[in-house]
Amino acid sequence: MECLDPVLGAGDLAAEKLERANINPQTGLATDYLNHFNEVMMLLEMLPDMPDCSEDVLEWEPLDYEGHFENSSFKDKNLAIQAYHAAPSHLREHLEYRVADIDRMVGQIQQQLRDAPDVSAIAADIADFATHEIKPLISIASGVIHGHIEPEATQREGDGAQAEIDALFA
Template identity: 65%
Template sequence: MKLDSPVLGVGPLAADRLEQANINPTTGLATDYLNHFNEVMMLLEMLPAMPECAEDVLDWHPIDYEDHFETSGFSDKKLAVDAYHAAPVRLRTHLEAYVAEINAVVLLAQEQIRATEDLASSAIMIADTATSQIKPLISKASGVIHGHLGADALQSEGEEAQAEIDAMFA
């Protein structure tokens, strides 16, 4: 680690400063990022009653954590990005894995919307399928941001650690 690398809880990333900016001082992550996914989930939920929301769903695109903050109206965007870089790697890795899953679900829903000839009759199925998958993933991502890894993440870490140990003795 470089000596000039920001460290959570120290200097510009002091806990009180992070809390004031609505960034978790322990993880260095901000729930504001999840707004990007909550927005498309709400649009998908509205799709059956308002098929015209399809255009907004199709306009949605994946965006990574840093780009979200750099292009958002978040008041402490530089602090959010710096804290993200100082966040524990395992938390960032788990967050990015959940984000990749959410992105895949939304991209599949977009493909289904584009492929359907009768959106009115398909909207309920597309919306229900997508949102039933997205909601738990957003919840898991929120857990990571708050420093809580779910059982599936902990199991995955255990399997990775065991694989590393096995490789050393092979």
């Protein structure tokens, strides 16, 4: 019987093919997804010097992994989506948790910007918050893409997760 589910390391998802596409062959995840968050992060950090960047921050919308690649010019976007589906579920879930946190925080900032009579008055606080709260979450998401999950997260998200991570890199 033929296996219909893609498997990392085999067929279309062979390690060499994933590496050429800049997709982590061990996790099946691509750092290109983080560009979506790095863009808004850059805008948030520029707010104190360029308050009119707030318009671009307000236009930013959350995109899940598949949505990002479907709407991107990433050359191997179909491969990235296929590899995502083959990625270990605990890594996908952990990435999705971090992304949900980032999306929620950016949404809160967007609401602050909408409510502010003067963006200049809150721009420095927003940039500081983004630097100290959102940027570390983007770094954690990058770690997940590279197969690194902080130990306390695996305990929160499932007892079997650490064993699966250990098995992945054994």
